[in-house]
Amino acid sequence: MPVSKKEISPCPIDAMLSVIDGRWKGTILWRLSNGPMRTSELRRSIPEMTERMLIRHLQELVRDGIVLRKQESSVPPCVRYSISKYGWTLVPVLEVICAWGRNHLRRACAAGRTAEN
Amino acid sequence: MPVSKKEISPCPIDAMLSVIDGRWKGTILWRLSNGPMRTSELRRSIPEMTERMLIRHLQELVRDGIVLRKQESSVPPCVRYSISKYGWTLVPVLEVICAWGRNHLRRACAAGRTAEN
DNA sequence: GTTCGTACTGACAAAGGTGTCAGTAGGGAG
């Protein structure tokens, strides 16, 4: 089930990126940062994403210890995902990334190709 | 010349990741953070990377305004790359990423699979 | 008794990033 970089690189930047990297992981984490959600809730909240991808990403996030999976084995199965205590240490990092990205987008929009510096 | 995500996503996290993402970009930036370097110097300093990849990544970094290309048109061509003023705004972000990654690697090594939470 | 919903899996095709290989120009060394 390949979703992110296969082997664990000793480079810390790569290590961090391998956790975040994956087409929808950022979005999933973003949704979960508002509180626990069921699989189907998550899927419906990101319509462009397929269920297959959701599950593959969730499994990786769980494997990496970022997300917690809690199953109430009722008969229509009910699984709830939430950000783990460890996962919360990731959130400030995402915020830094997000801040830079926002600035980058502004720059990309504003300057078609003006000042480089 | 595909190296990173094709279309510009409106998501700031994706925007930032598209700048960093690429097998060798982190390493290249790391090397350049010690000062300007020639193409061949860079290539030799990262032996596992091919010249082709170096150049593709450098071109993207230049396109994104992170890296500056300075050509002295002497007869054996001499091109020097350096981190731009804008590129330096990225460095603290990389440091945050790196710090988290380092911690993550420690955790991954120490805990084969011990405490989750 | 067929259909719906849940959370998932497996097989497979389509995209896209990465790597390999050869080739470019022009001066210097041998």
Next chain:
DNA sequence: CTCCCTACTGACACCTTTGTCAGTACGAAC
């Protein structure tokens, strides 16, 4: 005259990630 060095390009194969499609179990609703 040939080879080496520089920085770079183009064609192409490979492999990983992404996406599509069908199928699983089980109970509840109709």
